[in-house]
Amino acid sequence: MCGIVGYVGHRQALEVVLGGLHRLEYRGYDSAGVALLGGGGAQRVARKAGRIANLEAVLDADGRATFGGTVGIGHTRWATHGPPADRNSHPHVDESGQVAVVHNGIIENFAELRGELEAAGVELTSDTDSETVAHLVARAYASGETAGDLDASVREVCRRLRGAFTLVITHSDVPDRIVAARRSSPLVVGVGDGEHFVASDVAAFIEHTRRAVELGQDQVVVITRDGYEVTDFTGEPASARPFTVDWDLSAAEKGGHDYFMLKEIEEQPDALANTLRGHFAAGRITLDEQRITEQDLRDIDKVFVVACGSAYHSGLVAKYAIEHWCRLPVEVELASEFRYRDPVLDRDTLVVAVSQSGETADTLEAVRHARGQKARVLAVCNTNGAQIPRESDAVLYTHAGPEIGVASTKAFLAQIAANYLVGLALAQERGTKYPDEVAREFAELANTPSAVQKALTTTDQVRDLARRIADAKAVLFLGRHVGYPVALEGALKLKELAYMHAEGFAAGELKHGPIALIEDGLPVVIVMPSPKGRAMLHSKLVSNISEIQARGARTIVIAEEGDDVVRPYADELIEVPAVTTLLQPLVSTVPLQVLAAEIARSRGYDIDKPRNLAKSVTVE
Known part of the structure; x- marks a missing residue:
């Protein structure tokens, strides 16, 4: 689930790669790094644990001008093998520093490959599975049937790997190209004018081109300034599907929002x-x-x-x-x-x-x-x-x-x-x-888009409530029928963003155990069904609210407009538009999203980048 970007073209690669990494940071932010090939083929690598800002501080300290060149690769990491640390940050290089590799996924037979390398006298400097690839490619390029052929060397190594992976590789001997490969892990090619890109997500290059190519399973792509070539892992020519990205850079920018x-x-x-x-x-x-x-x-x-x-x-x-x-x-x-x-x-x-x-x-x-x-x-x-x-x-x-x-x-x-x-x-x-x-x-x-637009008018009320309960130790969520999955989703959002204990329950299960959790002042969010569409369930949930209110809970009720029956039982009432029963999750989820985001912000957390999480989970 790491973010990967590579560039070959006429621009200074460092700024292109950093821009792409910023747009991919949602895929992982345990560390970040770049490798740039200068005009003479010399390879410069910088990497640092933590956010991309930490990497940029290193680049500024070393002098960005020293990272010149029009070929570069970059990586933002979500850790799998080895803790977040400078030594485990990508790119990884071989002993000579000529080969640089960034990797997304898991190489399942890395222990076997690592043992083989160590037996041959290679000293590995990280805890990652990724570093083995740099050394294997370097050895394949140095000797044997693929000697001097980077493309063939990468294909040979890919045939030895088990697991899911995207690999993007450069070599200082061939400073005009990037070689990339994929198996069960995302990789797309961006097609520009006199420039080409590879990335784990089109967001990395959308600033420069909306033309893209979708690679298939077990394929290798070589990009140069002038074009790209796709083969399978045996070297046979392979087809790839071109497509046009149907959104632009503005869709990937914050548009004036803090998050x-x-x-x-x-x-x-x-x-x-x-x-x-x-x-x-x-x-x-x-x-x-x-x-x-x-x-x-x-x-x-x-x-x-x-x-x-x-x-x-x-x-x-x-x-x-x-x-x-x-x-x-x-x-x-x-x-x-x-x-x-x-x-x-x-x-x-x-x-x-x-x-x-x-x-x-x-x-x-x-x-x-x-x-x-x-x-x-x-x-x-x-x-x-x-x-x-x-x-x-x-x-x-x-x-x-x-x-x-x-x-x-x-x-x-x-x-x-x-x-x-x-x-x-x-x-x-x-x-x-x-x-x-x-x-x-x-x-x-x-008609639900207009109803959701109306549900967004509760945002200010919900934010005020969130700030008042931000210090709570836990929050419970209750629902019936389609309100039960909404309760589960509300609890998940609070766990993800605010790192609070939060649980969602089917309200009918309350007396079968969860009611023991109720204590004085505990916030409990109740997703009410419509009194018209589900009258019986509505009355049962009102009884549930009465039970927990009697035990000191602070009741936060999400109900459709005009539901006056539940009003006396709500310490906080959030009204959403009335829709049919099955469509209610589309409106009742909205205030729960806002609630979780504002509680997290009140507690000083990064809403977009919750700890230990990444946007896409590409490893089991």
Whole structure:
């Protein structure tokens, strides 16, 4: 999940690489580093533990002018092998300093390779799996069948590696090129005029070009100033898919906000509208890249949703909708557990794999397991051309735009909407909803961007509340029906951002244990169902609130406008627009996002870069 960028062209590479790293820092911020090739082929390396600002301080102290050159690579790290420290920062170099390597992923057989190198007298200076690659490439380049051929040397080394990896490599003997390779880890090429880029995310080069190339599995790309060439790991020519990035630099900038997350919370109405746009035409739901036939959808007799983190919570919401609309059994699985419990899958099973990045390692492995069992796989993804969509039978892109804040906001709401589209498509093909019913459900879904815009008007009230409870030791979240996944998501946001103990519970479970946690002054957030759509559940939740209030809890109630029944039981009442029951998560989630962000800010934490986390989890 590290951030990688490489540049060959006519500009000073250092500033291009640093600019790319700043836009990729959400992928990891344990350390950062650069390697630059000067005109004479000399390679300069600088690296430092901590944020990119620490690296820039080193560069300033050494004199940036000494890092001249038009070829460079950079890295921002999320630690896997070895703690965050200068010695474990990338780029890693071989003993001569001629080869420089940056790496994303995990090399599973690194211990074996490290032992081989140490037996040959090589002294490794880091704790990482990545450093072994620098030494292996240097040895392949120095002797044997690939001697003097950097491209072939990299391919030879790649064939020896096990695991998931992106590698970007330079050699001072060939200062006009960068060689990069990928296996189950993201890598894209940026195509400019007289310049080319490689990166783990198009955000790294979007300032310079929106033309990109999507690399396939087990491919190597060589970029020079004049072009690029793609081969497989054996050296055979390989094809790669060109595409155009459909957003620009302004979408990846903060736009006057202190944090990306705050900007992305406000972008949610547009993200929802973009997710829904174009998916209802001629009275029918249409999906995106669909390699599943209408008959396939009619034959589906069971649905699994597999995902991690916030995406998993979106799947829990989807379960209510799909079962209600389609009368199909739906299981929602943590992707990390899915393949290890031997789920029952066959050709009539639909597996919906939800991942913002499309590169989440556990979800990718779940997709591969499902495909191996002949199940149909549909990906819900926000990233064009990512690995999970490529390996699925169909994909529904959310088009939410770049999400830089590590804690998911607009991508989460977009995933809920996309999951609803999948449910409506199934209902349409299976005939469990008449065409006019499908049209009505979509019309209500299409109105939610304006409802979310209205929910954002609660922001000031929620921020004031957050500052007043920022010193609490813990916060509990309660919900029923679709409010239960919302409670789980609210608790996750608070854990991620404010490092507080936070738990989400189904409110009906309160008396089965969690009520023991209630003490005087404890903030408890309750996500209320509509008194109109779910009257029985509403009355039961009012009883729950009364019980915890009697034990001294501070009740924070999220309820739809006009819900006067719950008002006397709310120490703090946050009103959101009234929508249909299944769509309520799209509005009730918004104040919980703001609450977590403002509590974190009040406690002095970086909202965009919570400790120990990175945006995309590309290793298991």
